[in-house]
Amino acid sequence: MTIFLGEGSMKNLEKYMLVILILILSLISVGCDSQSKNTNEKDLEVIETNDSISDESQDPYLIKLDAIANDIIDSEEGESVQEILNQAYSKYGDQVENIYYGGKNGKMMLSPPLQLPEDYDARQRIWYKKALDRELFQPEPYQDKSVQKNIQTIAKALYKDDELIGVIGMDYVIKDSEMIDDSEDINISNDDDLKLPLEKRVELKKYVEDLRKVVEDEEDIDALKNFFNEEIENTKVQIETIYLANKNEIYLITPYVQLPDNYDPNVRPWYESAIKENIYISDTYVDRESNRTIVTVSAKIELGDNSIGVLGIDFVIEL
Numbered sequence: 001m002t003i004f005l006g007e008g009s010m011k012n013l014e015k016y017m018l019v020i021l022i023l024i025l026s027l028i029s030v031g032c033d034s035q036s037k038n039t040n041e042k043d044l045e046v047i048e049t050n051d052s053i054s055d056e057s058q059d060p061y062l063i064k065l066d067a068i069a070n071d072i073i074d075s076e077e078g079e080s081v082q083e084i085l086n087q088a089y090s091k092y093g094d095q096v097e098n099i100y101y102g103g104k105n106g107k108m109m110l111s112p113p114l115q116l117p118e119d120y121d122a123r124q125r126i127w128y129k130k131a132l133d134r135e136l137f138q139p140e141p142y143q144d145k146s147v148q149k150n151i152q153t154i155a156k157a158l159y160k161d162d163e164l165i166g167v168i169g170m171d172y173v174i175k176d177s178e179m180i181d182d183s184e185d186i187n188i189s190n191d192d193d194l195k196l197p198l199e200k201r202v203e204l205k206k207y208v209e210d211l212r213k214v215v216e217d218e219e220d221i222d223a224l225k226n227f228f229n230e231e232i233e234n235t236k237v238q239i240e241t242i243y244l245a246n247k248n249e250i251y252l253i254t255p256y257v258q259l260p261d262n263y264d265p266n267v268r269p270w271y272e273s274a275i276k277e278n279i280y281i282s283d284t285y286v287d288r289e290s291n292r293t294i295v296t297v298s299a300k301i302e303l304g305d306n307s308i309g310v311l312g313i314d315f316v317i318e319l
Helices: 007-057 060-073 081-092 126-133 198-217 221-234 269-277
Strands: 098-103 108-111 142-144 149-160 163-174 239-245 250-254 279-281 293-302 308-316
Touching: 060 081, 060 149, 060 163, 081 098, 081 108, 126 149, 126 163, 198 221, 198 279, 198 293, 198 308, 221 239, 221 250, 269 279, 269 293, 269 308
Parallel strands: none
Antiparallel strands: 098 108, 098 163, 142 149, 149 163, 239 250, 239 308, 279 293, 293 308
């Protein structure tokens, strides 16, 4: 059977086909929008995830340093920087060795607090100068032989309204696996031109042995303190510090330096080695505070109460 459509029927059919085509295109468009939306949401999830990973991968100590820096920058007029450092140390003290700040006037503050020489100027220290040269000063880690720990230093300059206000720094302990070779150490002097000559070792050893006899014959602490002061001022050798210790504490130190409450001489190489070997001479090293080359010589002594202790001297070496 053959069906013939009139002119009106043909026009209606064209309309229906046009409507159907529009519906099909609309469905395709909706599907594309949906797919695009899903893709964008997935992309957003990836971006957020990557941001999260980035945050987690940041050095946690840099995050701590930045937090302290922001507290100092945002501090109100009259608010104590020392107080901010103390609060930070009470929070992070189980993870860091110390936190310190040098103001633009050179005034130095540390936590835990230490009494520094009156002429101490933070602006003359390497960590202060280097922090001014770059966004972050993070030298190679070094071994602090006095405490037998591997230490990493980080420091950065602080600016408020584009004006320098000071430098914040932090020292923390790292694992042996993170240490570099000692030959690259910026603080321990292992280079041939910094080794202590034999004749100098003999000279310093004899000096400490002679001083030990004086200490063992004098039981009055005040008299010893005065004697140490005279030695530092008048002796031909240059002395940075003289100290007396038993296994529990350093009970006399000249010039006076406030030590941490938990300082234990019994676990220090200069104490242990002197007790075992009678006398100990360290390698040369650069003191981080004074920036001087130092050698420590210590000797076992008999104290007035018949106990055993150690006399230690830090000599300044010019090589």
